[in-house]
Amino acid sequence: MLKDLSPRAQQLKKELIDFMNEYVYPNEMIFENQLNEGESRWIVPPIMEELKEKAKEQGLWNLFLHDTEYGQGLTNYDYAHLCEIMGRSLIAPEIFNCNAPDTGNMEVFIKYGTEEQKKQWLEPLLKGEIRSCFSMTEPDVASSDATNIQGSIVRDGNEYVINATKWWTTGALYPNCKIAILMGKTDPNAAKYQQQSMILVPLDTPGVEIKRHLPVFGYDEAPHGHAEIRYNNVRVPVENMLLGEGRGFEIAQGRLGPGRIHHCMRAIGAAERALELLCKRAETREAFGSLLSEKEVIREIIAESRIEIEQARLLTLHAAHKIDQEGAKAARKEIAMIKIAAPRVSLNVIDRAIQAFGGAGVSEDFPLAAHWANARTLRIVDGPDQVHLRDVGRLELREQLKTEAEVK
Structure with missing residues (x-):
């Protein structure tokens, strides 16, 4: 089901979109250039620290944390909408201190850490110092x-x-x-x-x-x-x-549920940006006597992309809402389904955009190739598709057979 965003989330969404347009997209190439200018690429580009300070100043910081003591107090459903926006740029999550694996690790410290562990490690992570x-x-x-x-x-x-x-x-x-x-x-x-x-x-x-x-x-x-x-x-x-010896799986399950929502919504954000770039390219590029946008094959892939993105987004938002209402354990099937669906959709859409861009699509002049590589890893990260397919099938069988038994 779809529901309205909270007023706080609506305001943050607007502010986040404005910040992305004003600061993030224009500085993506500057970030990469600063990496290449030094003797080593394993440095923090100055532009990243500048943008993080701007994000802090504007209150766009630690958006993922549900606990108002540490973050914005948003639900998974609310934050999912913001996560999609950040997923449009590979540098954006860190700018807002919402980058993996730090998000999951901070949640671990909050849920399972001792006061000393929180003081030593959580506090500097929350500030973006480490x-x-x-x-x-x-x-x-x-x-x-x-x-x-x-x-x-x-x-x-x-x-x-x-x-x-x-x-x-x-x-x-x-x-x-x-x-x-x-x-x-x-x-x-x-x-x-x-x-x-x-x-x-x-x-x-x-x-x-x-x-x-x-x-x-x-x-x-x-x-x-x-x-x-x-x-x-x-x-x-x-x-x-x-937490204690032998409790690693317990911690892992508490860490991975919301984290998969984050991964999937970022993947949808990457797909949205790819579709946006595809449409702009189609409207300005001419081949064989007409604009790409006038060719039926291009219109078809645009339509297919829009349909797939909407399906993946709705499925992911449904999973986020179910986690909020019933907890990650009750939403296991929904979480597994989005972990399969969202990366596949993202890859499909990005690949279509690359095809329309031709040689430019696989270059570093546009973000498509890097987004494709990132999206492809998501079919492995936090468990490969086959593991999640197995779980969905098992849970679906259990539910169907239980329903059949109840009817009889």
Whole structure:
């Protein structure tokens, strides 16, 4: 179902659109140029810090947090509309301190962190002074099944000793990334979903080794990037354990529900921008004696794109509303459905736009290629399509058979 945005969300939406038009889109190329001007791309471009300060000044900061103590107090449904707008630019989420994986990590600290953990890590994250990363996926096992994770967390007196190789740790290369939330195994003999735990690892701890940078389709995604990290006999105090041993899956489920709404709405925002660029291109580009916009094939792909975007948006907003009303657990099927649908739609629309742009579409002169690469990763991030399809099928069968039994 669709419902009206709250007055606060309506106002923020207007302010956010104005900010994007005035500051974000005009500075996308400046951001990239500043990265290229230095001796290394692993720096924070000055324009990013300038835009973050402007966003803070205008109250467009920590929009994702539902708790009024820390953020704007918006529902998932309200924030979803704002997240779509931010998804139109790859640099926008960080400008408003709404970038992954920091959003999920901040939610973990708020929900499960101790007061000391909040003071040490949450407060600077909320201010945008530091960044964080999330170490879960491992190269040697199929990490879509998190029970496969082999990284070990062993208690030794008042410390835990961590040995693990993690990859696709997003943000670990950022100059001011200071803390990792790591998921590993504390008790291999416990029940299946009680073997894993999450623990805090400051990145300057002895034994933490950044092994290599991992590009995505050739994009380095500087200055945050993705890293493979080796944790070699890393020792952290027992106070760094989150929530308690064996509660890693519990934390993961609390982290991933709203996060998937964010991913999907950003993907829809990228699709909207691609469609906008496609329409502008079609109205100004001539081929074989007429404008592209006058050709039936172009009008058809524009129509297909609009239909798919509307479908994906409605499905995602429905999932967000259900989380607000009944919680993430009750919305499992809806969350799984959008995780499949939204990235597919985004890829379809962006691909059509690239096709209409021709060679320009795969260049760096336009944002289409980078958005496509980013959207393609979403079919893997937080579980591949096949895992979510399995879950949707299983849940649908359960509901259908239950209904049939009740009718009989």
